[in-house]
Amino acid sequence: MSEAPGGAGEGSFNPYSRACPSRRFLKFLGDLWTVLVIGALYEAGSPQRFTEISLRVDGISTKMLTNTLRALERDGLVLRHQYAEMPPRVTYELSPMGQDLANVLRDVEGWATGHMQDVLDARESYDVAHGE
Numbered sequence: 001m002s003e004a005p006g007g008a009g010e011g012s013f014n015p016y017s018r019a020c021p022s023r024r025f026l027k028f029l030g031d032l033w034t035v036l037v038i039g040a041l042y043e044a045g046s047p048q049r050f051t052e053i054s055l056r057v058d059g060i061s062t063k064m065l066t067n068t069l070r071a072l073e074r075d076g077l078v079l080r081h082q083y084a085e086m087p088p089r090v091t092y093e094l095s096p097m098g099q100d101l102a103n104v105l106r107d108v109e110g111w112a113t114g115h116m117q118d119v120l121d122a123r124e125s126y127d128v129a130h131g132e
Contacts, residue, residue, distance in 0.1 A: 025075070033060055033068045035105055038077065038094065042102035047081060047091035077101060 013022040028034055040056035041048060048056075054065055069092055072078035077098035083089040094102055126132075 028071060028075075029101070031068075033057070033064055034072070035109070036060070037065065037068050037072065038098060038102050038105055039109060041078065041092060041094045042099070042106065047093040049089070049091055053092065072098070 014020050015022040015026050017023070036057045037053060037060075040053050044052070044056070050065065050069075053069075054060060054062070057065065060068075069078060069080070073080050073092075076095055079093050079095050079098075081091045081093070083091075
């Protein structure tokens with residue numbers, strides 16, 4: 001594991017170093033499904049069942065949602081609650097760390113949707129200028 005100068009603790013990871021685990025984590029955080037699942041759980045404001053999350057995140061496959069929820073749980077961003085009922089019931093919600101991340105991602109989502117027309121205009125201009 002590669003760490004930035006200064007030793008252990010907050011800020012000791014360096015994503016610009018290829019061996020640093022924060023680089024892989026940033027890649028996961030930048031994944032579309034990760035962002036949307038976190039957003040869906042944040043917007044719901046209460047624990048959600050698998051099907052409820054699936055309905056909120058249009059287009060996600062069952063396999064991808066399963067994999068994303070497992071990875072989020074493993075990283076401590078989502079809490080999974082299994083209830084001893086018949087039929088079995090499982091819910092998911094953001095952990096405190098997941099809530100903190102959701103607040104950051106909400107700003108990114110707002111920026112993206114607020115600038116989407118600018119991005120589309122820039123793409124069109126680029127494509128015209130470059131014959132695409």
